[in-house]
Amino acid sequence: MPQVDPDATYPAAAPQLGENADASDISEVGQPRADFVEEWLGSRASDGKHDPALVALLVEHRKKDIIAEPALFRSLGLYARQLAVDGPHQPTPLSTALVETE
Amino acid sequence: MIAPNLTVRSIRLRGFRGMLAPFEVPLSGKSASGIVHGRNGSGKSSITDAWEFLHVGKIGHLAKEGAGPESYAHRKALADDSYVEIEFVDAAMGVVRWYTDGRTNSKEAKAAKKKLELLRRHAPHPCQIRFADLARFVELTKTERHDALAGLMGFTTQVETQKALRRVHKSLKEQAEAGQATVSAIAREISVLLGEAECDDVRILELLNGVFSTHGVLLAPSREALGPCVETLTARLARDSAAVALSSTEAFHRALTRLVVAPGIREGVENYVAHLLDLRAHQATVVDALLMTLYDAGAATLRESDYREDDPCPLCGQVFEGDLRSHIETELDSLRSLKQLRDQADIQRRKVISTLSAATALHGALTTGLADSAAGGVEWSADSLVACCGDIEDAFDMVRELLQRAPEQLDDIQIASLARLVDELATMQGLFLSHHGVLVGDATQRIQALRADTSRAALVADHAKVSRVVERWSALIDARNADIALSETTRRFGVLVEDFVASSIANVQARFKLISDEVEQYFNILEAHTAGIKNPALRLLHDQDRAVVLEVDFRGEVISPAYKYLSESQLNSFGLAVFLASARRFNPNFRFLVLDDVVNSFDGQKRPQVIKLLKQEFAEHQILLLTHDRVWWAQLTNAFRSWTRLHIVRYEPLTGPVVAQGRSEIEEIERLLAVDDPRGAGGLLGPFLERELQDLCEGFQVLVAYNRRNEYTLAPLLERFRVRVNSKLGATHPVTIAGVALESDLTFRNFMAHWKDPDNEVTVEELSTVLERWKALGALLTCAELKCHGVPEYDGESAFVCSCGNLVLSK
16 A cells, blocks of 8 residues: 655646635626635636545535535545555546445 | 616515415515515515525525425415415516426426526525524624624525535544554454564564464465465364364354343343333323323424414414413423423333344354354254244344334333333343353363363464464454545545635635625614714634624724624624625625514614615615514605505415505505594504604704603694794795694694593594695605605704705705
């Protein structure tokens, strides 16, 4: 089993939202405002700091504006099992399978 | 894309909550706003609920009780007759009807869904606020206040997401800790097997090779190479039938020592039966038990709901005459001792269920042990013990089944069955101990005989030890790998969660900043009469996930937290200011507000400030205002004369609210005069004139002679008003002339002097004259601008000016 690299980064980078939030992030007259959580997840999908599979899991489990907690927890268990097989040095591009399996 | 015109023309409900018959709130007229008046429990809040359902898809305060859209339909409504409908001015939007069953199977429903999605995109922020939302603002912790603000400012979803992510992360951490505990437990088990205090992988291999060396088996260079070594040792053991028998016998002996009837079950059931008999002895009838459950559920429902007196009963939907909460508590009190007995019995029942669920399956464990032993060539005479284990498990199953029912649901026959099972279990346990003892003795004797050859005994013991250590070592490696993967998953997920929380906090802070000017402005309007308090602010605490404190400037000093100084009503002003500022800022494309009973904690001085705020800052908004307060209703109808008015006369349980056109005070007086009811008309006209004159005298800064009774009635008020306008505007100004005419009119003077006298008979004609004269004066003092509020006020020099500045009365 390969050792964990806590400084590991993930490929790709995208603009971020949130920590630099200002008026333009929140609303603009004449334009409908998108949901904050949705925007945030979109910005984290390929920012290189998070495993895209984890972000994809959150997207999958965020149905009807709420997180389906037990299902997400089970999927994270499956993600960990996959990680034990693949080794923790790589992103795990298996979100759909993880969600479908549970 | 051009944004649609989202002006609402009408809201309609049918078969929704307490409204079975169709109910409409039209929002027509120049302002397209409306006021609905009705007593508590008359169905007003169903309108707010309907709006929230349409806008958000659920009703927040019901969702907290676990009630989803499936419970929104009126009990007697057919699915096709249970919906909320909104009609827009925009022809392209037209009518949007949304059924409570959430159907999307028809063309019409699909179109409605699309339009609703469009509405929700253009109106992402909550449009509705209830008094309960403001009341929650008062007695809250920093975290609760943060979440209440989330509701007022429309970031509930991200707060809920934040909480959910935190909870999942916590569960992951707990699972990771459990995984680490498993690793430690297996490592300890291996150390014990090998007779060491602690040993790492190198030491385990070293000790195993020591055993192999004793028996002349080639050593293993690594864990992966252990298989052939163990196989060699196993083959050596298999060649000696006596050694195989010893190994099998020892394994069976170990299985037998683990075979124990779970302690405490029989005693627990016996204790439970005693509780049941006690409960039965104190319970007069079966109805007692049913009522106890019903009242208990009723009390819990009322405790957890926003139930207010005059609301329909949450269980049966009927309006209860009197205090329902107190009624249920009284009934429960009379059943209190019975309830205590029932609760004690139930606690005992749950204890026994818990013990039973942890009990080992005796029959399965014994038969597996026998089969394994037979495979090693060792047979046992254990039929009696096997049968006894089966009987005990059958008895446990029967107990389990009877324990599924609550104590009050068991009849006498079932209680007797439980008591019989207690006796039978005592007999069975005695038999078990007897048969078990015989078999353990037999196995012990056989082991002693087979161990006579010490080298054989050593081979069997070492083989057992090596096999077990190798198996546990493999489990240890798996547990370690799982632990590393789970810890890494937990770490990665934690980083993601922290990132989300930080972004969310930054977003909330940005929202606070965006609305801070408006919150300050609105609060200062609402609290204009409160000396020394101004400039409210919201401050997020960065050392906590979700915590906010309110700050306020009190006589030049920043007070944090503000509730040290603010009263309940002032905190409500704060909450209302936050909601209004957020709605205005975050719903720029949908200017629609539902204000449900929001002034409940505001006194007579502050309520006109709400009118001022709405007129001054929300003139471009559509507002639907709901109230149960008649005085506030009168003020509103006077202030917002162009708004649609709806008066709920009463609530009919079978159909819903019965409505009439809402009238302003003047309209109601005119109606009474038209139906020849001078007594009723006079009863309204007197207080109306008194309040109008008091407002005028305050605005015109009229000096009135003090009286100890603190009553300033019509005559002195009118006289001093006339003197004041004469002095400032001159004798020829129309207002002065109208004032003089009023004061010198004999009919008016008579009414002023005698309207409080119950024996005074005033005719319809006289009252009509009084009203018309007053309306003539009122017309001169009223500004036509919609945003204008209150009466003209003295400018400190020589004129009286209305709030918008359009009406200036001067010489």
